[in-house]
Amino acid sequence: MSTPSTTTATWPDRYAASMMGTFAPPLALLVRGEGCYAWDDEGTEYLDFLAGIAVNSLGHAHPDLVATVTEQMSTLAHVSNYFASEPQLDLAERLQRLAGAGAEGRVYFCNSGTEANEAAFKLARLNVVGGTRPRILTLVDSFHGRTMGALALTGKPAMQAPFDPMPGGVEHIDSTIEALEAAVDDTVSAFVLEPIKGEAGVLPLPDGYLRRARELCTQHGVLLILDEIQTGVARTGEWFAFQHEGVQPDAVTLAKGLGGGLPIGALVTFGAASALFQRGQHGSTFGGNPLVTAAANTVLAVIERDDLVANAARRGEQLREIIAGLGSPLIDGVRGRGLLLGVALHEPVARELAASALAAGLIVNAPNDSTIRLAPPLIVGDAEIAEFGRRFGQALATL
Structure with missing residues (x-):
């Protein structure tokens, strides 16, 4: 207090x-x-x-969240990533299940949505299978965070202008299927997008957009990375907005509702994307500590129970x-x-x-x-x- x-x-x-x-x-x-x-x-x-x-x-x-945080704080709040904790493992396994990532899926924990998108940016840079892939696509008027990498992904030039030059290689395309089809090819490493553009005024994508994006990304070896920081964790009436469309991304970023008020972010990968990060290529001191992962487990458990x-x-x-x-x-x-x-x-x-x-x-x-x-x-x-x-x-x- x-x-x-x-x-x-x-x-x-x-x-x-x-x-x-x-x-x-x-x-x-x-x-x-x-x-x-x-x-x-x-x-x-x-x-x-x-x-x-x-x-x-x-x-x-x-009350359930208050009880969890109180109990966890009285036992083990933080241990660094030199050690594992039960809440961390429980949450990773729960997210694998809820996202449908399965046994091949993997989870990385951080502290916020912008950090989750920074991890996604680095994941995109690692997708070089099949040759040089210098391009990352995102949408005009999108919002992915305020750190430099996440800001580069954000399709709002006025936000970027005071901090130019941005990290390179990012292109912003219109939210139409025609623009998508014209932009995706073998030189693209990843396409990062929000299923609903929240900061743009809660703007949904056109009908069939995610399905077409999945088809094109699969065809060209492009990572489909969905920013579900605002739409995830049951917010849209499914655990994740992509589940409404019956598609599976290569990665999804989460934060906001995951911790119920405590700061936590996550990157969840699917299939081959789970093997891209290697030891030492990314990390976070506080990411996935016992306190925040215990809280997130309770948030998800209450959502399921109720x-x-x-x-x-x-x-x-x-x-x-x-x-x-x-x-x-x-x-x-x-x-x-x-x-x-x-x-x-x-x-x-x-x-x-x-x-x-x-x-x-x-x-x-x-x-x-x-x-x-x-x-x-x-x-x-x-x-x-x-x-x-x-x-x-x-x-x-x-x-």
């Missing part, structure tokens, strides 16, 4: 005086959470339909119905899948709407000027969805 400050400065002043200016000023000082709700320092209650940007899979202060994969699919449909029932002329439809949804707006007022929602006690966010993103905890139920409808309707009425 942190020690309360004795300073008379307000928390916004303290934030401005001590934190780097890498983020916008915080919206509130949150001090407590329970389930799908959180409270600030003034006692204001918020219905949390962002879940830390798809991180808090089990909501706030889930059938939260099906809950995500069912509640996503409920949310679509609730939103349509609001009858707002501002709403232009709903994109996404399961509990990762983007409410499209006719006008570029998403940031104003997110602010009005917060004033109404509802946490959502605006990834761009014309989209509201919803990513509630996977435990969300009838009562919370009904309350969302009331508070979101209240926010819409202010515009």
Whole structure:
């Protein structure tokens, strides 16, 4: 528990005086959470339909997760990768099973989504079978993280510009099957993509896109690497978004919802891709330590036990119905899948709407000027969805 400050400065002043200016000023000082709700320092209650940007899979202060972290912290929290631990092995085997990677699949643990994509970038560089493969493909308007390799993969030039030159060899293509067919050939080592582009406004790929990508990547010996950092861990109504399409990638990156609030990332490989990394070619001091892997095991176990994969699919449909029932002329439809949804707006007022929602006690966010993103905890139920409808309707009425 942190020690309360004795300073008379307000928390916004303290934030401005001590934190780097890498983020916008915080919206509130949150001090407590329970389930799908959180409270600030003034006692204001918020219905949390962002879940830390798809991180808090089990909501706030889930008793099973609290118990696991407490017990693990009291026995073995960190040992370095000179040693193995039971939680680490359990989680790797569980991810092999849930992803369908099988006995040939392998798992690498790190601390975040951007680190998982850094590992994927290096994996791509190792795919040189059949000759020189200098090219890595990703999508325009994609987002894969903010470290240099992950930023190079990200299809947002404005984010890259202050840090140019980027690591070379990455090409960004349009999200059309025609552009895909024109770009993939024997000079490509990997194609890295999000099944749903979350930071672009929860934009799904065209019908049949993943299946065609799989066909072309197989034909040309290209690694198909799926960034499921936002879509994975039951978020879309399947364990992984690629399972909706009946395809198998060569690798998938995970983070966010995997730890339920603790920092963990993972790269899961399939088939021959599992043999590319050799000893000493990558590593992480904290990656896969007993504390975070124990937490992730509990997150996945609760999702399985409580059938939260099906809950995500069912509640996503409920949310679509609730939103349509609001009858707002501002709403232009709903994109996404399961509990990762983007409410499209006719006008570029998403940031104003997110602010009005917060004033109404509802946490959502605006990834761009014309989209509201919803990513509630996977435990969300009838009562919370009904309350969302009331508070979101209240926010819409202010515009």
